[in-house]
Amino acid sequence: MTLRFPETFLFGTATASLQIEGGDSNNTWYEWSQAGHIKDGTHSIRACDHWQRIDADFRLHEELNSHTYRMGLEWSRIEPQEGVFSEEALNVYRREIEGLVQRRIVPLVTLYHFSLPLWFARMGGWNHPQSALYFWRFVQRVVGHLGDLVQDWITLNEPNIYLTMGYLRGEWPPGLKNATAPMFDAARRLVEAHVLAYRAIHLQRPDARVGVAHHLRIFDPTGGPLSALSAYLHERIFQDMFLQAMTRGRFIAPLGRGYPLGKEKFADFIGVNYYTRDMVRGKWGGGPLHGVLLVKKGAPVNDLGWEIYPRGLSRIITRLWKRYRLPIWITENGICDARDEVRPAYIASHLREVHRCIQAGIPVERYYHWTLLDNFEWIEGESARFGLYHNDFETQTRTLRESGRFFAQIARTRSLEVPS
Ligand code: IFM
Numbered sequence: 282m283t284l285r286f287p288e289t290f291l292f293g294t295a296t297a298s299l300q301i302e303g304g305d306s307n308n309t310w311y312e313w314s315q316a317g318h319i320k321d322g323t324h325s326i327r328a329c330d331h332w333q334r335i336d337a338d339f340r341l342h343e344e345l346n347s348h349t350y351r352m353g354l355e356w357s358r359i360e361p362q363e364g365v366f367s368e369e370a371l372n373v374y375r376r377e378i379e380g381l382v383q384r385r386i387v388p389l390v391t392l393y394h395f396s397l398p399l400w401f402a403r404m405g406g407w408n409h410p411q412s413a414l415y416f417w418r419f420v421q422r423v424v425g426h427l428g429d430l431v432q433d434w435i436t437l438n439e440p441n442i443y444l445t446m447g448y449l450r451g452e453w454p455p456g457l458k459n460a461t462a463p464m465f466d467a468a469r470r471l472v473e474a475h476v477l478a479y480r481a482i483h484l485q486r487p488d489a490r491v492g493v494a495h496h497l498r499i500f501d502p503t504g505g506p507l508s509a510l511s512a513y514l515h516e517r518i519f520q521d522m523f524l525q526a527m528t529r530g531r532f533i534a535p536l537g538r539g540y541p542l543g544k545e546k547f548a549d550f551i552g553v554n555y556y557t558r559d560m561v562r563g564k565w566g567g568g569p570l571h572g573v574l575l576v577k578k579g580a581p582v583n584d585l586g587w588e589i590y591p592r593g594l595s596r597i598i599t600r601l602w603k604r605y606r607l608p609i610w611i612t613e614n615g616i617c618d619a620r621d622e623v624r625p626a627y628i629a630s631h632l633r634e635v636h637r638c639i640q641a642g643i644p645v646e647r648y649y650h651w652t653l654l655d656n657f658e659w660i661e662g663e664s665a666r667f668g669l670y671h672n673d674f675e676t677q678t679r680t681l682r683e684s685g686r687f688f689a690q691i692a693r694t695r696s697l698e699v700p701s
Contacts (some may be wrong), residue, residue, distance in 0.1 A: 282698070282699055282700070282701035283696050283697070283698055283699075284632070284633065284636045284696060284698075284699055285695065285696045285698045286636065286639065286695045286696065287639065287695075288695065289646070290313040290639075290645075290646060290648075290652075290695060291348040291349040291387060291646065291647040291648075292346075292347060292348055292349070292646065292647075292648055292688075292691065292695070293342075293345075293347040293348055293350050293351065293386070293387075293389075293647070293648075293649050293650070293692075294342070294345065294347060294350060294351070294649055294650045294652060294653040294669060295350075295351035295560075295612060295613050295649040295650070295651050295652060295653070296331075296350075296351070296352055296652055296653050296654075296656065297352065297353040297391065297393070297394040297395070297397065297406035297438065297656075298352070298353035298354055298358075298391075298394065298396070299328070299355060299394065300325075300328060300353075300394075300652075300656040300657045300658070300659075301328050301329040301331040301653075301654070301656045301657070302328055302329070302330075302331045302332040302355060302588035303325070303326060303327050303328035303329060303330040303331065303332055303333075303604075304326065304330070304332045304333070305325075305326075305332075305347040305355060305356040305357060305358055306326060307358070307396060307399055308325075308355065308357040308397060308399065309396055309399065309402045309406075309454040309455075310325040310326055310396045310454065310659075311324075311326060311534040312327075312394070312399065312454070313453070313454050313456075313628050313660075314326065318452070318660055319660055319661075319662040320660055320661055320662055320664070321388050321445070321661070321662035321663060321664040322400065322662070322696060323657065323662035323663040323664070323674070325657050325658070325660075327674060328656055328657040328662075329654060329655075329656050329657075329674070329677065329679075330677050332373070334677065335373070335376070335377050335380070336380070338679075339380050339381075339384060340360065340669060341653055341654065341679060342381070342383060342384065342653075344681060344685070344689060345653075345669060345685060345688055345689045346689045346692040346693040347386055347692055348385075348386065348387060348692065349386060349387040349388070349389060349452060349649070350386050350387075350388060350389070350653075351389040351390075351612060351613075351649045351691055352377070352378075352381075352382055352388065352389075352390060352391070353390070353391040353392075353394045353436070353438075354374055354390060354391065354392060354423060355370075356392075356393065356396075356397065356398050356401070356419055357396065357397070357398035357399065358370040359371055359374075359419065359422070359423060360398060360419050360422070361398065361400075362400055363400045363401070363404075363415075364418075366422050371422075371423070371426045371427070373642050374426075374427065375426065375427060375430070376393060376428045376429060378390070378427060379430065382430055385651050387432075387433065388430065388431050388433065389433040389434070389435065389610075389612075389647075389649070390427070390431050390433070390434055390435070391434075391435040391438050391494065392416075392419075392420055392423065392435065392436050392437070392478065393416065393436065393437050393438065393474075394436065394438040394439075394672075395438065395439075395442075395443055395453070395659070397454070399609025399670070401415060402454065402455065406455055407467035407469070407471055407474075408463055408466055408467050408468045408470070409470075410476065410502070410519075412470045413471075413473035413474040413477050415471050416474040416477070416478065417474070417477040417478060417481055418632040420477075420478040420481050420482065421481050424481065424485045424486065425485065428482075428485050428486045428489075429613055432486065432488060432489055432490060432591075433489070433490045433491075434478075434482055434489060434490070434491045434492075435491075435493060435494045435552055435612065436475045436478040436479060436482075436491060436492075436493055436494060437471060437474065437475050437493050437494070437527075438493075439494060439495065439554055440468065440471045440492045440493070440523055440527075441495070441496055441498035441519050441520060441523055442496045443471075444464050444467060444468055444471075445519070446659075448460045448463055448464035448467065449452070449461070449464060452660055453659065453660065459468065464632070465535060465536060468522070468523070468536055469532075469536060469537065469661060469664065470613045472523070472526040472527055472532075472536070472542070473542060475493055475527050475547065476527075476530065476542045476547050479547045479548070479627075480493070481616075485680070489549070490549040490550055490552060491548065491549050491550065492548045492549055492550040492552045492610070493523070493527045493551075493552055494552035494553075494554050494613065495520065495523060495524060495527075495551065495552055495553060495554065496520075496554045496556075497520055497553055497554065497555055497597050497601075498519075498520075498555070498557055498558055498559060498593070499557075499559070499590065499593040499596060499597065500512040500515040500516050500519075500558070500559050500561050501558060501559075501560055501561065501577075502560075502561050502563070503560050503562045503563075503575065505563060506563070507564070507565075507571075507572075508561055508562050508563035508572065509563070510563060510571070511561045511562070511563045511564070511572030512561040512572070512615050513572045514570050514571060514572070515559070515570050515572065515574075517533070517560055518535065518570055519570070521533065521534075522536045524551070524593075524604075524605070527547055527548060528546070528547060528548045528551065528605055529544070529545075529546060529547065529548075530542050530543050530545055530547055530607075531542055531544075545553040548605075548607060548608070549582075549608070550589035550607055550609065550610050550646070551601050551605060551608070551609050551610070552610050553594075553597060553598065553601070553609060553610070553611050553612060553613075553614075553681060554612055554613035554614070554651070555593065555594045555597060555611065555613070555614050555631075556587055556613075556614065556615070556616075557583075557587040557589070557590060558577070558588050558590040559574040559575070559576075559588075559589050559591070559594045560574070560575045560576065560577050561573070561574060561575075562575055576588050577590075581623075583616045583617045583618055583627075584617040584618055584619055584665065584666070585617045585622070585661070585665060587617070587632070589616065589623070589627060589630075591627075591631045591633065591634050592634065593628035594611070594614065594631050594634040594635065595634035595635075595637050595638050598634075598635070598638045598643055598645060599641075599643065602638075602643045602644075608644045608645075608646050609638075609643065609645045609646070609700035610645075610647040610648075610649070611635060611642065611645065611647065611648045611649060612647075612649050613649060613652075614631050614648065614649070614650060614651060615627075615650050615651035615652055615667050616667065617658070617661075617665045617666060617667050618636065618666065618667075618684075619664075619666040621671075621682045621683055621684050624669075624682070624683075624684035625683060625684045625687045628650065628684060628687060628688060628691070629643075629683035629687075629697060629699060632648065632691065632697055633697070633699055635648060636697070650669060650688060651667055652667045652668055652669070653668060653669060653670060654668040654669070654670035654671075654672045654679050655667065655668035655670070655671060655672040655674075656668065656672065667670075668682070668685075669681070669682055669684055669685035669688055670682060670685055
């Protein structure tokens with residue numbers, strides 16, 4: 282059976298600046314790597330050396346027949362010191378985006394994806410009372426420079442993951458553990474940063490499409506009322522709290538109440554980063570979320586032990602559509618699979634769910650595979666391989682995987698063969 286996607290549907294890949302560029306020592310992940318936190322001993326300073334290979338890397342999108350590319354900008358390069366902007370860095374990004382546009386690849390640009398300039402982190406990062414204003418100033422500058430080329434923007438990537446890893450688990454910068462109050466404080470500032478950025482982008486480019494890339498997963502209870510409550514709290518605090526505030530300005534507990542930033546629409550699409558499901562076993566204590574997260578017994582998993590659960594994608598899309606009635610872009614979906622054994626089936630099964638939603642009349646408009654090439658996967662370092670291209674980090678040789686060929690075929694034909 283052939284599943285056909287609409288002619289307007291866009292396929293592409295997603296990356297983040299810190300994870301591919303290399304060569305920047307002015308950000309929090311450089312320091313985090315220096316401090317020895319990367320499990321395999323690798324370092325963000327190398328990554329894919331993309332900063333030096335921008336021209337050569339256009340080939341990667343061309344071979345994949347991509348219609349679009351989600352790329353990130355590194356704040357620490359553009360504003361290396363507080364209030365000092367680098368025209369040079371902005372021009373490098375400008376040339377890269379021009380290269381995409383010339384190749385008819387629609388750019389989708391992420392403004393903040395986990396790494397922060399050191400000057401900003403030293404001031405307290407997202408806990409600084411003016412942090413949203415600093416971000417707003419940066420965004421204005423960027424949109425002033427690139428806004429004629431870029432219509433589509435992601436203000437923030439996965440604020441919930443940033444806060445969980447950096448404020449509850451202490452595994453990412455700023456390295457805090459169980460810091461619940463500072464975490465909610467930073468969450469409020471991130472909402473404010475998004476809202477200010479949303480307005481600033483629209484002011485400069487009224488036809489812009491602006492959203493957040495939300496990390497959304499399924500939380501299913503293992504059984505019993507406590508686990509149901511715990512799953513509900515996870516869903517609420519880990520995702521709905523951000524969705525409500527960043528989509529329609531509504532603050533729900535424990536973030537706040539009402540519409541402190543205005544009762545307006547703050548998203549033109551909902552970005553969905555979907556990877557997996559967690560089973561939640563109830564347990565009192567252990568922070569505001571309670572519960573223990575488990576992998577379903579016997580379920581297929583990726584190299585990092587995350588359950589492969591395609592149905593979760595359509596469950597999430599359907600829920601979002603019912604609640605928000607906004608176009609949905611799958612801003613990330615992918616698998617850590619060094620041997621590339623499961624990736625083709627992973628792509629097919631998740632796209633099948635996307636197709637099912639489109640058939641049901643839900644406007645899912647884009648799919649970005651995470652990721653273009655193996656890169657620096659945060660504390661997992663270079664060992665966790667998510668790419669459609671294998672990357673040899675020593676020689677920086679990119680080799681198309683079988684799954685990459687499969688993806689290229691899907692993008693070229695906007696269709697997918699599946700067993701009926
Ligand atoms: O690599 C990350 C990305 O930066 C954010 N979303 C999840 C990906 C895989 O872990």
